[in-house]
Amino acid sequence: MAFDADDLSRDLFLGGVLQVSQPKAGYRAGVDPVLLAATVDAMPCDTVLELGCGAGVASLCLAARVPGVTLTGVEMQADYADLARRNAAGNGIKMDVHCADLRHLPDAVLQMNFDHVIANPPYYLRAHGSVAADAGREAALGEVTPLTDWINVATRRLKPKGYLTVIQDAGRLPALLAAIDQRLGGIKILPLAPRIGRPAHLVIVQARKGARAAPQLLAPVVMHEGVAHDGDRESYTSRIRAVLRKGAALTLSGVNTK
Template identity: 55%
Template sequence: MTSDAFLGGKLHILQPREGYRAGVDAVLLAAAVPATPGQRVLELGCGAGAAILCLAARVPDLKLTGIERQPAMADLARRNGQGALDVICADLADLPLGVRQLQFDHVLANPPYYDRAASVSSDDPGREAAHGEHTPLARWVKVAGKRLAPKRQMTFIHRAERLPDLIRALPHDLGSVEVLPLAARMGRAADRIILRAHKNGRGAFRLHAPLILHEGVAHTHDGDSFVPKIRDVLRNGAPLEF
């Protein structure tokens, strides 16, 4: 294990030294969730808890629940949460009755990025569970929608190429969809997107201007090259407003 600092040292997360390790995507996902104190939050596939605990570091007094199907990662999330995160070891396709009876103000997820029908599996079980899509993306979206309270919001981060799949999977009662593309540098195509949708939302679809993560058009030197807005999110726990 390693103890890794997030948000400029405000949060430390135990993670496996090898295999899947949370990074920038988890922090950006948390920053994009506009939660307020006292709300109930669910993360599907919480891993070691990095994303939902980054959110908790920014917004106090949240009621946190994480779903994680790998027992070892679920145990790590409990340790990292230090009693503030209720972690349920279960497959999101077969949630316990107690969870299915709850509704949440926010549901967030960073689903596996790679469809294993068109890619090669990893030899590392942890990395494969995090990266390989064994539960269909449509099921992630359906479960998120079912667990949302009326007028509340889901937030997903995913690869840009999977945006059509995400939109096709949205149930009819999830609307007011907005998408923020994430591009590594100016002039490059977005390779990630953040998608938000509201239960019973009726607003028009919004495609925001791409958010550029790094300064310059190419990586020219070692060290931190994040633009100030992203640096503020990653180092200070600032919200990612859009």
């Protein structure tokens, strides 16, 4: 079942480069998928699989920065899968979107291996916290499929030397690292802190299939200027503003704390 036009808003990403339809009530992509896409060091002609692609924001942001990537998305909720297809077509970007549970991928995806697999898995364990009233929002935010399944499926779909990149709540970092087995190495962990002197609230973790390099805990990237919220205004640091408004990369080597 597809969303009705009256139930959707039209939102701008990357300073208006992308126009994306999202449900007015339900899961709405914010900065997280944009940050995820910015850390993917893809080249034109690379193949990219997004698990749990939602409305397609992360994949489309990556394609806007790296034209020529080949995009495949998997999304369990049929209405969001349809929305991802429509958003890709509306922005002139080719993306094959499959409506499927990532634990039961269609043959078309099982027959492929990818240079990059990206994911923004649900952040919250449903043993804790309250369930969202909207079913789509709940499916996007509350974990049903364990992180171990997300990482295992992603790892199996990677080419040798391919990269897995995941954004996750910082509190789930131990579970995320525990889900990564010996098939992946060269792990890089990028903490994202809301302000100077504040604990990280998000982490981006990247690993490479078949790599043997030691893990790296990178210097945190600070999201907002100042030590506290001081008014209703945009306060992103220049580095984050460049990512969100201009589609700049957020590299995981030589990361600048600003």
